[in-house]
Amino acid sequence: MSRFARRGERGSAVAEFVMVSGLVVFLFLAVFQLGLVLHIRNTLISCASEGARLGARADADPGLGAGRTRELIAASLSDAYAEDVTVGTHTVGGVQVVEVHVRAPFPVIGLLGPDGRFDVTGRAFLERQ
Template identity: 60%
Template sequence: MRARRGEVGSAVVDMALVAGLLTLLVSAVLQLSVVLHVRATVVDCASEGARYGALADRTPAQGAERTRELVSAALSPAYARDVTATTTTVGGREVVEVVVRSPLPVAGLLGVGDALTARGHGLVTGTPP
């Protein structure tokens, strides 16, 4: 079978259009996975910092500092700029709450604003001896 003269080269154009859309779709999925990874990492670091600050011989400020160290080591110091720790009561129990506000990654790890907020809680174990 002979191809019609008007259809010669149309497969190249089809491939270019499909490849462009496929590349865009793959990049969007990869960026979503980066966002989820950053969120999970920041939540884990906030929880670890809260547990550390809730120990009997530690303070909430030490928990916030520990969180900053963990986030800086795992991601970047830019993600650890806004870390606060306070002591609150949840369900009648005293807990240390660490709040991390970090950028939302838009292109790779380059983020904008403080759109991502993660909270970690650690049950205060008691007073030091």
């Protein structure tokens, strides 16, 4: 009886390997996608903040902040992420601040992924007030 039981399970290790390895690859790609999105988001925030600090200096024009942000994004990521960069001055709590606003696409691997845009802002206090 045990002889027939062994014969019926022959080749099942291959099928189990294929199913488990497919699941592991899918989970790896999902974690990789999440890590890539978070890395790009943090890089965009850092570049926008650095551009806002440059534009908020007493001897600088706020427009310099947008240019610097574009340069930093192009150097660290890609020119595609630096296409929509705007700068402006606003009053927050009675203090003027320079805001650099960046809109960039989500990085998508394959056809399965979020379809949208990042919307990040970097702020710095205007020094000449």
